[in-house]
Amino acid sequence: MDAGLLWVDKHRPNSLDKLDYHPDLTAHLKSLCASGDFPHMLVYGPSGAGKKTRIACILRELFGAGASKLKVDPRVFETPSKRKLEIQVTSSNYHIEINPSDVGNQDRIVIQDLLKEVAQTQQLDASAQKRFKVVVIHEADLLTRDAQAGLRRTMEKYMGNLRIIMCCNTTSNIIGPIQSRCLLVRVGAPTEAAMVEVMQRVVKKEHCGPLPDSFAKRLAQDSGRNLRRALLMLETAKVQRQPFAEDQAVPRMDWEDFIKHSAVNILKSQNADTLLTVRGNLYELINHCIDPPTILKTLAKELVARIEKDEIKMKVIQEAAFYEHRLRIGNKAIFHLEAFVAKVMHIYKKYKVRFGVPLLGKGGTTGETGTGQRKNEGEE
Amino acid sequence: MASSFFAKRQPGPSNAAALAAQAAANKPWIEKYRPKTMDDISSQEQAVAVLKKTLESQNLPHLLFYGPPGTGKTSTILALARDIYGPEMVNSRVLELNASDERGIQVIREKVKNFARSTVSTNTSDHSVPPYKIIILDEADSMTADAQSALRRTMETYSKLTRFCLICNYVTRIIEPLASRCAKFRFRPLEEHHSKSRLELICLQEGVQISPEATLSLIRLSDGDLRKAIMFLQSASRLVGKGKEITVEVVSDVAGTVPESVIDGLEACWHTRDYNKISTEVTFAVREGHSAARILTQLHERLLRNDALTSLQKARMAEAFGDMDKALNDGADEELQLLNMMSRVSAIAA
Numbered sequence: 001m002d003a004g005l006l007w008v009d010k011h012r013p014n015s016l017d018k019l020d021y022h023p024d025l026t027a028h029l030k031s032l033c034a035s036g037d038f039p040h041m042l043v044y045g046p047s048g049a050g051k052k053t054r055i056a057c058i059l060r061e062l063f064g065a066g067a068s069k070l071k072v073d074p075r076v077f078e079t080p081s082k083r084k085l086e087i088q089v090t091s092s093n094y095h096i097e098i099n100p101s102d103v104g105n106q107d108r109i110v111i112q113d114l115l116k117e118v119a120q121t122q123q124l125d126a127s128a129q130k131r132f133k134v135v136v137i138h139e140a141d142l143l144t145r146d147a148q149a150g151l152r153r154t155m156e157k158y159m160g161n162l163r164i165i166m167c168c169n170t171t172s173n174i175i176g177p178i179q180s181r182c183l184l185v186r187v188g189a190p191t192e193a194a195m196v197e198v199m200q201r202v203v204k205k206e207h208c209g210p211l212p213d214s215f216a217k218r219l220a221q222d223s224g225r226n227l228r229r230a231l232l233m234l235e236t237a238k239v240q241r242q243p244f245a246e247d248q249a250v251p252r253m254d255w256e257d258f259i260k261h262s263a264v265n266i267l268k269s270q271n272a273d274t275l276l277t278v279r280g281n282l283y284e285l286i287n288h289c290i291d292p293p294t295i296l297k298t299l300a301k302e303l304v305a306r307i308e309k310d311e312i313k314m315k316v317i318q319e320a321a322f323y324e325h326r327l328r329i330g331n332k333a334i335f336h337l338e339a340f341v342a343k344v345m346h347i348y349k350k351y352k353v354r355f356g357v358p359l360l361g362k363g364g365t366t367g368e369t370g371t372g373q374r375k376n377e378g379e380e
Numbered sequence: 381m382a383s384s385f386f387a388k389r390q391p392g393p394s395n396a397a398a399l400a401a402q403a404a405a406n407k408p409w410i411e412k413y414r415p416k417t418m419d420d421i422s423s424q425e426q427a428v429a430v431l432k433k434t435l436e437s438q439n440l441p442h443l444l445f446y447g448p449p450g451t452g453k454t455s456t457i458l459a460l461a462r463d464i465y466g467p468e469m470v471n472s473r474v475l476e477l478n479a480s481d482e483r484g485i486q487v488i489r490e491k492v493k494n495f496a497r498s499t500v501s502t503n504t505s506d507h508s509v510p511p512y513k514i515i516i517l518d519e520a521d522s523m524t525a526d527a528q529s530a531l532r533r534t535m536e537t538y539s540k541l542t543r544f545c546l547i548c549n550y551v552t553r554i555i556e557p558l559a560s561r562c563a564k565f566r567f568r569p570l571e572e573h574h575s576k577s578r579l580e581l582i583c584l585q586e587g588v589q590i591s592p593e594a595t596l597s598l599i600r601l602s603d604g605d606l607r608k609a610i611m612f613l614q615s616a617s618r619l620v621g622k623g624k625e626i627t628v629e630v631v632s633d634v635a636g637t638v639p640e641s642v643i644d645g646l647e648a649c650w651h652t653r654d655y656n657k658i659s660t661e662v663t664f665a666v667r668e669g670h671s672a673a674r675i676l677t678q679l680h681e682r683l684l685r686n687d688a689l690t691s692l693q694k695a696r697m698a699e700a701f702g703d704m705d706k707a708l709n710d711g712a713d714e715e716l717q718l719l720n721m722m723s724r725v726s727a728i729a730a
C-alpha cells in the first residue's frame with residue numbers, strides 16, 4: 001500500500017523519537033508533552049523545515065496512535081449574512097486541523113464555530129492521556145486580523161480543555177497579543193549535512209543506493225535547505241538515472257527553467273518586443289497556478305545571479321521587494337510583475353549605456369517602462 | 381463521521397470535582413496565576429485604588445480600560461466582578477462579549493437587551509450586591525465604528541440596569557462619543573520590580589530555580605507584558621527540567637531572540653557594498669527561521685548604539701527600517717524585504 005506514496009510521505013517520521021535533526025528541540029517538545037500543563041504553541045520556520053511533521057509527532061506523543069487515524073469530513077458553516085460555506089475538515093478523535101486559506105475572509109466565523117464546538121465536547125475516551133483536545137491551525141500567518149483578534153480571549157477562556165497549535169512560516173504577521181499567549185517554537189531548516197544524512201537513510205530503505213555524498217550535497221544546496229523539495233528532487237533523480245552518479249544533473253522544475261529563460265531574455269534585450277514575450281511567459285506561469293510572489297522572487301534571483309555589478313544587483317532586488325509588496329496588497333498580479341520587468345529593463349539599459357556595454361536589441365525602453373508603470377498606477 | 385470528536389460533553393457528577401482539580405493543575409501558568417482578587421493585581425495601583433473607591437460608593441460608572449497586552453485589563457475586570465457579586469452570582473450578573481463573538485450592531489443590541497431584561501433576582505437580605513449587571517466588551521478596538529456608535533444608544537437605554545466595561549489596547553480606536561461616556565483607566569506596562577516580585581512568587585510556588593540575571597532578562601525581553609514573561613518562564617523551566625537553574629541563555633532561547641552572531645553578521649554588512657555578502661547573511665538568517673520582524677527590532681537596537689554613524693545616516697537608515705516594518709505588516713516576503721533593507725542601509729552607511 002506504500003508503493004504509491006512519494007518518498008517524502010512514505011519516510012516521514014511519525015514519532016518524536018524518530019525525528020532526525022534538531023535533537024534539542026525534540027527533547028524540549030518531549031518534556032512539554034510529558035508535563036501536564038501543555039501550552040498553546042506557535043510553530044514557525046521556513047517551508048520544508050518539517051514543521052508539519054513535528055506537529056504530527058507532538059500529537060502522537062500526546063495522544064498515542066489514535067491521533068494518526070485521520071478522517072476528512074465536509075462541514076457546513078453559516079455566515080451572519082446566511083451564506084453557507086462548505087469546508088473539508090481533517091480530524092482524529094483527539095484533534096482537528098484547519099487551513100484558513102480554505103475559508104478566505106470568513107475565517108473568524110469558521111474558526112470560532114469550530115473552537116466553541118470543540119471546547120464543549122470532551123474526550124470520549126476516558127483513558128485518554130490528556131484532558132484537552134488540540135486544534136491545529138495551518139498557515140496561521142494567513143489568518144485575517146479579525147480572526148486573530150477573535151482568538152485572543154478564546155485562547156484564554158477555553159484553556160481548560162482546548163489547546164491551539166498554530167503553524168506558520170513567519171511570526172511577523174501574528175499580532176502581539178497572540179504571540180504572548182503561545183509558546184514560540186522555531187523550527188529552522190535542517191543543515192545541509194543533516195539533509196544528506198536523511199537522504200542517505202531514505203536511499204538505503206529504498207535499496208537504490210549508493211548515493212554519492214557530493215550529489216546529495218548539491219541537492220541540499222539547490223533546494224535552499226528545503227527538505228521536502230530535496231527529497232522530491234532525489235526521487236526524480238532516481239527515475240532519471242540509476243545508479244546515481246556524482247556528476248548527475250540536479251532535477252529542476254520546468255517552471256523554474258521557464259523563469260530562467262525569461263531572466264536571460266530580459267538581460268539580453270530591453271525593448272517592447274521582449275517585454276511582450278516576457279509578459280506572455282508570466283501569464284502562462286500564472287495560469288499554471290504558480291504563486292505570483294514566487295514567480296517574482298524567483299525571477300529576481302535569476303536576474304541578480306546574472307548581473308555583475310553589486311550596485312545594479314541591489315537596485316534590482318530593491319525593485320523586486322517594492323513590487324512584491326505592491327503585488328500582495330494589489331489585485332492584479334500581472335500588472336505588478338510586468339511593471340517589475342519593465343523597471344528592471346530600464347535600470348539595466350541605463351547601466352549598459354553608462355558603462356558603454358554594446359546595446360543588443362532595438363528601440364528605446366523609456367516608452368515601455370512608462371506603459372508598465374502607468375498601468376500599475378491605475379491599479380492602485 | 382465527526383460524531384466521536386464532537387460528542388457532547390456529558391456531565392459526570394461522580395468525578396466532577398476530581399476533574400476540576402486536575403484541570404487546575406493542568407492549567408498553563410498564565411491562567412493558573414491569573415489574579416483572583418483586586419489585591420492580586422500588581423503594578424496598576426492607580427487604577428485599582430480608584431476602582432476600589434468607586435465600589436464603596438455603590439455607583440459604578442461605565443468603564444474603559446486601555447493599555448498594552450498582558451498588563452491585567454481582563455484580569456482586573458474579572459476580579460472586580462468577583463469582588464462585587466461574589467463567586468456564585470458572578471456568572472449570572474456578568475456578560476462577556478469579546479472579539480470572537482458576533483458583534484454586529486443588531487446582535488449586540490439583541491444580546492444586551494435580553495441580558496439586561498432578564499430580571500435581577502434581588503436578594504433582599506444581601507444589601508452588598510448592587511442592582512446592576514456588568515457587560516464586558518473585551519477587545520473593543522476590533523469593533524467597527526458603526527457598531528460602536530450604535531452602542532451609545534444601547535448604553536443609555538439600559539443605563540439603570542447595566543454597566544459597560546470596554547477593554548482595548550488602543551484607546552484611539554474607540555470613537556470619542558463612546559469613550560467620553562466612560563471613566564477611563566490606563567493600564568501601564570508593568571514596572572520591573574512588580575514583574576519581578578510576581579515572577580518570584582511563581583518560581584517559589586512551582587519550585588523553579590532561576591538566576592537573578594535570568595529574571596532580569598526575562599523582564600527586559602517581555603517589555604512590561606507580564607503574560608509574556610510568565611509564558612517565557614514556564615517554557616524555560618520545561619526546557620531545563622526539574623531541579624536545574626534557568627540561565628540567561630535559556631531565557632533568550634525561549635524568547636525567540638535572534639542569536640547575537642546572526643545580528644553581528646548582518647550588522648557587519650552595513651559597512652560594505654557587497655551584495656553577495658548581504659545575500660549570504662540574509663539567506664542564512666531566513667533559513668534558520670528567525671522572524672524578520674525580530675531581526676529588524678534587534679538591528680534597530682544596534683543602530684541606536686552605533687557611534688560610527690552620523691545622525692543623518694541613522695535617520696535615513698531608520699526610514700528604511702520603517703518601510704520594511706510596514707511591508708512586513710502587509711505580508712510582504714521576508715527575504716526580499718530583508719535584502720532590500722540591507723542593501724539600502726549599506727548604501728547609506730558604507
Ligand SMILES: Nc1ncnc2c1ncn2[C@@H]1O[C@H](COP(=O)(O)OP(=O)(O)OP(=O)(O)O)[C@@H](O)[C@H]1O
Binds near residue numbers: 451452
Ligand atoms: N497587573 C497584573 N498583575 C498580576 N498579573 C498580571 C497582571 N497583568 C497581567 N498579569 C498576568 O498576565 C495574564 C494575562 O493578563 P490579562 O489577561 O489581564 O491581560 P490583558 O491586559 O487583558 O491583555 P490583552 O490586551 O492581551 O487581552 C494574567 O493571567 C496574569 O497571569
Ligand SMILES: [Mg+2]
Binds near residue numbers: 453454455518
Ligand atoms: Mg484581555
